[in-house]
Amino acid sequence: MDFFSKLGDAVVSAGKEVTDRAKDMTDATRLQYEINQKKKEINEKYRALGKKYYSEHKDEKDDSIVGITAALEELHEMENQYADAKGGVRCDKCGAIVARGSAYCGKCGAKIGDIFEDEADAEVVDAEVVKAEVVDEEAFAEDDTEDETVD
Numbered sequence: 001m002d003f004f005s006k007l008g009d010a011v012v013s014a015g016k017e018v019t020d021r022a023k024d025m026t027d028a029t030r031l032q033y034e035i036n037q038k039k040k041e042i043n044e045k046y047r048a049l050g051k052k053y054y055s056e057h058k059d060e061k062d063d064s065i066v067g068i069t070a071a072l073e074e075l076h077e078m079e080n081q082y083a084d085a086k087g088g089v090r091c092d093k094c095g096a097i098v099a100r101g102s103a104y105c106g107k108c109g110a111k112i113g114d115i116f117e118d119e120a121d122a123e124v125v126d127a128e129v130v131k132a133e134v135v136d137e138e139a140f141a142e143d144d145t146e147d148e149t150v151d
């Protein structure tokens with residue numbers, strides 16, 4: 001009887017240890033989550049501060065400022081190329097890709113620059129050239145052969 005009651009105590013105390021450890025684990029997991037959330041919050045604040053600082057100092061010759069300006073210009077150029085590859089133009093205000101020749105952005109309503117109207121005119125000229133080629137069957141066949149050579 002004594003043995004069993006001692007065994008019982010041992011099992012109970014071992015069970016309590018496991019429970020405590022599980023609780024500690026839960027606390028650690030919760031704390032780790034809260035630490036990660038706090039780090040994210042701090043990084044957001046750093047980023048917001050950095051953007052504010054940049055917008056107030058973007059004409060300065062500091063290496064970090066110049067580096068950000070250069071990276072932003074590269075990004076802008078890449079986004080324009082992306083819009084072009086998708087067959088559209090990029091809205092300068094919201095960044096949405098809109099169909100070439102659109103007068104206004106379908107997403108934010110901003111007026112699309114006059115440059116794009118010129119591009120639309122250029123496209124009409126291109127379309128006429130293509131039509132003329134289709135009418136002239138010999139020229140069309142020649143183009144087809146050239147395309148195959150390129151491929």
Ligand SMILES: [Zn+2]
Pocket residue numbers: 091092093094095096105106107108109110
């Ligand atoms: Zn827009």
